[in-house]
Amino acid sequence: MITIHGSPVSPFVRKTLVCLIEKGVDYDLNPISPFPAPESHLKISPLGKIPAMTDGDFALADSAAICGYIDRKHPEKPMFPTDVEDYGRALWFQIWADNELAKATAGLFFNRIAVRMMKREPDEAVIAKIISDVQPPIFNYIEAEIGDKEFLLGDQFSIADIAITCQFVQMMYSGEALPEASHPNITRYINTHTQRASFKGLINADPFMKIE
Ligand SMILES: N[C@@H](CCC(=O)N[C@@H](CS)C(=O)NCC(=O)O)C(=O)O
Structure with missing residues (x-):
């Protein structure tokens, strides 16, 4: 049985859980916080970050590695496109979401909510700068890539849609609305994908917002 180690409130943990739920793979959740991670967690996550995964004796860290492993081990309902160019683009969108989009979205959650878990006060000046300076170029890029599409790649829900939606959920958890006007x-x-049973179930189980 696959066990995901990490609080489901993390966008990276959520990415692995959505993959598992979409594919219908049973899993256990060990909802540890990384602030700080228990000493034992370093054995399965060398950087001490969440998520990590164990599958029997096998351990793996990082949501991208974990999602790739899950998709290869359980090939039904693939989350990575088979077309080679779409596959390459899916990897790109996942890397971009985890690293760039996160600065504009999870960055808000970190600075407003997660800091409190570390017994620090939020710094609203940092948050204002993320909204005014960091978000616009990042949001403009993905606004154009999405266009009028439902899925970023072909007609298939993929890791690209999961990674991007996970990050915007984090922004909403921080109390910021989606940028409807701009x-x-x-x-x-995002409103379409958060209606999927996988996302909706996870979001409604977290304490930050409820969706109908
Ligand atoms: N690239 C990693 C990022 C994981 C990550 O940054 N997780 C955060 C929580 S959302 C964490 O564990 N932070 C603790 C730390 O940086 O020490 C992944 O995709 O799994």
Whole structure:
């Protein structure tokens, strides 16, 4: 049985859980916080970050590695496209979401909510700068990529849609609404994907917001 180690409130943990749920793979969750991670966690996650995964004696860290492993081990309902160019683009969108988009979205959650778990006060000046300076170029890029599409790649829900939606959920958890006026494509796209049973179930189990 696959066990995901990490709080489901993390966008990276959520990415692995959505993959498992979409594919219908049973899993256990060990909802540890990384602030700080228990000493034992370093054995399965060399950087001490969440998520990590164990599958019997096998351990793996990093959501991208874990999602790739899950998709290869359970090939039904693939989350990575088979077309080679779409596969390459899916990897790109996942890397971009985890690293760039996270600065504009999870960055808000970190600075407003997660800091409190580390017994620090939020710094609203940092948050204002993320909204005014960091978000616009990042949001403009993905607004144009989404266009009028439902899925970023072909007609298939993929790791690209999961990674991007996970990050915008984090922004909403921080108390910021989707950018409906400035970025209507992002808003429609995220509202569509958060209606999926996988996302909806996870979001409604977290304490930050409820969706109908
Ligand atoms: N690239 C990693 C990022 C994981 C990550 O940054 N997780 C955060 C929580 S959302 C964490 O564990 N932070 C603790 C730390 O940086 O020490 C992945 O995709 O798994």
